[in-house]
Amino acid sequence: MRQQIFGWxxxxxxxxxxxxxxxxxTSQYWAQSSPVxxxxxxxxxxxxxxxAVGSASQVSLTIFDSLDHxxxxxxxxxxxxxxxxxxxAIRNIGWTLGNACPYRCTHCYSMSARIPGRDMNIAMIDxxxxxxxxxxxxTVNLGGNEPLFTNGPNPKNTLxxxxxxxxxxxxxxxxLTTSGISLIHLYHDHRRSFDLLNDVDVSFDSPFEAExxxxxGARLYxxxxxxxxxxxxxxKPRSCIMAGMNWNFTPEHLRALLTxxxxxxxxxxxNPVKPVEAKHMSIALPPEMYYxxxxxxxxxxxxxxxxxxxxxxxxxxxGARRCPCGRTSFxxxxxxxxxxxxxxxxxxxxxxxxxxxxxxxxxxxIIHSPQFRVFRQRNANPxxxxxxDDCQLLNQCGGxxxxxxxxHNLHEHQSRSMRARDPYCPVRVATDHVFPQHxxxxxxxxxxxxxxxxxxxxxxx
Numbered sequence: 001m002r003q004q005i006f007g008w009x010x011x012x013x014x015x016x017x018x019x020x021x022x023x024x025x026t027s028q029y030w031a032q033s034s035p036v037x038x039x040x041x042x043x044x045x046x047x048x049x050x051x052a053v054g055s056a057s058q059v060s061l062t063i064f065d066s067l068d069h070x071x072x073x074x075x076x077x078x079x080x081x082x083x084x085x086x087x088x089a090i091r092n093i094g095w096t097l098g099n100a101c102p103y104r105c106t107h108c109y110s111m112s113a114r115i116p117g118r119d120m121n122i123a124m125i126d127x128x129x130x131x132x133x134x135x136x137x138x139t140v141n142l143g144g145n146e147p148l149f150t151n152g153p154n155p156k157n158t159l160x161x162x163x164x165x166x167x168x169x170x171x172x173x174x175x176l177t178t179s180g181i182s183l184i185h186l187y188h189d190h191r192r193s194f195d196l197l198n199d200v201d202v203s204f205d206s207p208f209e210a211e212x213x214x215x216x217g218a219r220l221y222x223x224x225x226x227x228x229x230x231x232x233x234x235x236k237p238r239s240c241i242m243a244g245m246n247w248n249f250t251p252e253h254l255r256a257l258l259t260x261x262x263x264x265x266x267x268x269x270x271n272p273v274k275p276v277e278a279k280h281m282s283i284a285l286p287p288e289m290y291y292x293x294x295x296x297x298x299x300x301x302x303x304x305x306x307x308x309x310x311x312x313x314x315x316x317x318x319g320a321r322r323c324p325c326g327r328t329s330f331x332x333x334x335x336x337x338x339x340x341x342x343x344x345x346x347x348x349x350x351x352x353x354x355x356x357x358x359x360x361x362x363x364x365x366i367i368h369s370p371q372f373r374v375f376r377q378r379n380a381n382p383x384x385x386x387x388x389d390d391c392q393l394l395n396q397c398g399g400x401x402x403x404x405x406x407x408h409n410l411h412e413h414q415s416r417s418m419r420a421r422d423p424y425c426p427v428r429v430a431t432d433h434v435f436p437q438h439x440x441x442x443x444x445x446x447x448x449x450x451x452x453x454x455x456x457x458x459x460x461x
Contacts, residue, residue, distance in 0.1 A: 067112060068351070070336065075351035075406070077370035079419050080384060085376035086327050088367050092452035093137055094347055095128075095332040096144025097163060100153045103146065103179060104217035105205065107243050107283060109276040110144045110334075113350045117337030119151035124359060125163055128332065128341065131363040133170040139198070139448040140167055143177030144334060144347075148185050155185060161193040173198040175448030177241060179216065180223030187230050199237035199447050201269060202227045206248050207256035228264040237445050239267040239457065245283040249293040258300055262460040267304055268297065269449060269457045272424075274348040275407045284408075287429040294456065295433035301458025302442045305449065308456045310424045313397035315435045321451070322382065322398030325349075326375030329452040330367070332358065345375040347453065348403035351416065374418050378402055387421045387428070400425060401454035 068074050099114040132140065142163065151157040160182065167174045175198050176182060183202070186194040202224050206212040209221040231238040240261045242248065249272075261268045272290060275281045285293070294311050306312045312320035321327075326345030333342050333353060342353040343366050354369040366372065378399065383389045385399030399405065400422020409420035421428075442459055449455055 067115070069113065069353055070115070072342070072353060072355040075349065075371070075374075075416055076418065077374045079417060080374060080377035080381060083377050083381045083384065085373055086380040088326070088372070088376060089328055090135060090330060090367060091138045092141075092324075092329045092448060092450065093132070093139070093332065094141045094143060094329070094452065095163075096334040096347075097142060097147050097160065098145050098150040098152075099334045100149040100151075101145040102149070102153055102218065103220065106215050107205075107245060107273050107280060109274060109348050112277055114145055114334050115337050118335050118339045119157075120159055120335060122159070122162065124335075124341070125159060125166055127359055129163075129166045129170050129172075131358065132167070132172060135363050135367070137172055139173045139175065139446075139452070141175040141177055141201075141448045141452065143201075144331075146179055146182055147176060148178075148182035158185075161186065161190040164193040164196050168196040173446070173448060175199045175201065177201040177203065178227060179203050179220045180225075180227040181220075183227040183230060184223060187234075194234075197236060199239070199445070200227065200231050201239045201241040201449065202231075202266075204240050204242050204257065204260070205245075206242075207253060207260045211248070225264075228266060232264050232266075237267075237447060238264065239269040239447070239449075240264075241269040241271065244270050244272040244285050244290070244293060246285055246289060247283065249285055249289055251292075251296055254293055254296055255300075258297075258460045267447070267457050267459050268301060269455060270294075270297065270308075271453065271455050272308070272404070274401075274403050275411055276348050276350070278411050281408075281411050285424075287424050288431070290424050291426075291429065291431035291433045295431075295435055297456070297458055298435055298439075301460050303439050304442050304445070304447065304457035304459055305451070306439065306441065306456065307449075307451065307454050309397045309400045309454060310422060310426050311435070311456060313393040314426050314431065315439050316437050317396060317439055319441060320396035320398075322379050322396075323375070323400070323402045323454055324451050325402055325453070326372045327379055330372070345372050346403045349406060351406075375402060378418055384419060385421050386417075386419050387425070391427055393426060397422070397426065403454070 096110055099116050148155055148158050148160055150159045164174050180202060183200055204212060204224055205215040212221045213219045228238060240257060242257060257268060272285050273280060273283060275284050306317045309322055330343055330345050331347040335341055340357040341359050343358055344353040352371040354366045354371045356366050382394050382398040388394055388399045405420040405422045408423045410416055
């Protein structure tokens, strides 16, 4: 008798070694019984696999490799056939500047896309900034890794100030997402670059110091608070950003986060964690907690951005435009080991990096690539998302967040599909939590995360 077990960690023994850190495994794999981490060519991989357990002492594995995206053309792009697409109007984008980061956040969405390789140089930055300007990009958020570390872990080698000043000179507003250290470094050592920042997002995994530090693998809480204080002193627009997880999205945590933000005149921004790697499924928000948490937040905040599609749906938000990825936003990823810079419609979906290298190809061709087109087809044809046809909330929700839908479907059903439905589908979940109806957005500030990502931003009241 055979049984399927999902998500078990084990040491992988290769029949033949891989020729590069991101080669696709093609040989037979076998598992030892001891639950330890898997290592290939010195690189840790977050494997997603099923283990067929039988009477044999060694068992066969089917593996979903979180580094597959380095081979490009990983996610399907033909599921909507010749269906129409929403017209691209890319305005707000993100840029992961480097591969180095001294911290080890348990929920990190970019670690599997940051294999150490070549460093950036001035010519590369100039090329990318020029392409952004030619295509009318209005805002850029610098995040991903800790953005100070553009060229390795030594801050003396950073090109962050040059990136900020180059973008600003091109008429592009710049935002920064940081654990604190990048903002503090700019403030003390590169004041001109600090002054050019449009707004700053400071990461808080928990409003409670010990939890925050434990999740980040470093004592960073005081740096985060200091960064908020600097922004408050200099009247720089600021937000406390938290990745919502099943341990930090409780009423106690959210009330403490609201108190922290309000004390520093900051917004609260929430990104419900996306399971970029299979291990993230263990910290993902249960649907009930998702709605309970956002209901509480909506009671205590004026909405600034309702980019979370299910929340836009349950509030009957008139300005809902569904998932923005590939339509108004995209992500530039850090440099690959072979020196390429690739772009995906969504920061979380590395499987959808377009196969064109931004250092060699025009951005306009990337925007019109199959990887971008399928996102816009999903946006224009939400009735084609599985289970969404004839839904009364379709116009606002649009099948939900494309990344969350794709990744949950991948890890729960071992299938890659852009037609998967959001696991937080408000009809399927049938939440009874109270939400304000027809909310109006506070647009008194222009923030770089508005209409970028499926995110939620509120101003505590």
